[in-house]
Amino acid sequence: MYALRKENFVDAVTPALEALLSDLQHTTEVLKRAKCKHRHSSSIQDLEPVYEEQTRSSSCHGLDSIEQMLDDYSQKRKSPEDERYTNSTTNQSERPTVQNLLQNLSSDDPLQLDSMLGTLQKDMSKHGISTIPKGDCASCDKPIIGQVVIALGKMWHPEHYVCCQCGEELGHRNFFERGGKAYCENDYHDMFSPRCAYCNGPIKDRCVTALGKTFHAEHFVCAECGRQFGDEGFHEKDGQPYCKVDFFRMFAPKCNGCKEPIKMHFITALGTHWHPECFVCQECGKPFETGSFYVHDNVPLCETHYHKKRGSLCATCQKPISGRCVSAMGQKFHPEHFCCFYCRKQLNNGTFKEVDRKPFCHKCYHTTHL
Template sequence: LSHLGQMQSKVSPVVEPSPGSTLESILGDLTQELQDLGITAVPKGDCASCRKPIAGKMITALGKTWHPEHFTCTQCGQEMGSSPFYERGGLAYCQEDYHQLFSPRCAYCAAPILEKVLTAMDKTWHPEHFFCAHCGKVFGNDGFHEKNGKPYCQKDFLAMFSPKCRACERPVMDNYLSALQGVWHPECFVCGDCFSSFTTGSFFELDGRPYCELHFHQRQGSVCHGCGKPITGRCISAMGRRFHPEHFICAFCLSQLQKGTFRDHGDKAYCHPCYGKLFV
């Protein structure tokens, strides 16, 4: 009996972990017990986040090892596990936060551009959002024109912003003439009455329109009633008409008349002798 009592005195009591024991001490005790049983527990590496050994599952990413629960998005803290992630500056981001933080923004809708990006006017755009600011059509091979920071198709740009021809009021795109405080298509800069071009380069202006010499004087009433040509020098006004002095002649004898020394009959002028012979 005394021998049995001695054996009982050598049995060590079981020590329960105190509530204050940390996870590290528990893992340390477990590792020691495994070693006592002849099992060697070798850590797989230290977690890049918490700097503690990894004994179970782990994630390898960014050239480092992590506890699965510690491999999280730098921005939102979401555990990423095996989900796709983006790396920037040695940090990991979930897909949504990466695009919100770093992807280019569309100049039209301001949303991140996730796939194809179009660059124009020193800005980035979703390809489907780069369209004419007036008609809304996506630009084709004709390209676009910029005005006040907005893109326009060629048709709308010309209609809205190009100078208009003074004659036809269509946009002037290529060759043009500048005259009478406006621009003109070369083919539109013609006499306002006979539509003849000004081959000599000279023209006459009346009410903002160009005219050839003849039709300018016709409109001004300064065409000789005798010869039908413009009067540019001295003239005689008689019977409500104008004449070159040498063309104001007697309708019968064709002698040159002077203003105030003629008689008219039937819309014609006569010298006094011929008038007396014919009508007195």
């Protein structure tokens, strides 16, 4: 029955005891840091009075609660013989208590807290409660009683598990490990993450690698319009990325027919480039099906419009005249097509009568007009 009561008591007092010890350890660290700063500047108030008073009040309150529990528990365990022996050998008013030490704590001597921790642990043992350290802190090599941080395969006081670069406590924040050292998220990315070629900031999430550089995904954009690249990808010119539209608009050769950029297949003719669908007769728009074309004033033309431009079409059949021709009435004719308008006989002797720009042989002229 006694063992059961002892276990219940230990379970009840241990959480409060560990919390108190953790607070005292943290206060020790604050005082040590404050004293270290004081060595460099005597005018600096290292420990604010309000914080110091709150720390003492909190610790006193915790001690009041724990010592009351310990005294009650100790009185229950004492036999009458123990009571008589204690009263005869020790003056209770002369025994230094942890609470007395805390009330007399000086902020100028943080080593008093170390002594207080030792005294408190001895006092707990004297009452039958043992405070077993959870391990040694990897930073200060002192035992850890209370809250503990386990990281990088080691144990730490919470106030000692800090970023090796800026010294900020990591606590429950995300951290990164490199070379066995812990870094806060900002310092790790600032020191080791790749840099964005656009903004020069560290890349913490998705990264785009292109043109021998790294970019934030949202910063890899067209150098002309500033839009992100879609499924079409990008085109490079002089080390700069461009979207398809801007690249062809700015740098692609222009079609001599429609004046638009040539993006894929093209034809080279007359010293310039053409879309295949644009290399046609510039008069009628018909393609050159045989692959041959005529040039007039550096413009590609079909045979018909070439001769029309040159005035070498037969006025009767509207076909090109490639051999002998007859010139009459300001027009040209195939010899076989220069005929009397009335009788349709060929005017091959070179003489004719003209009426309303129509040729007549002499016989038909006399018949119809005289």
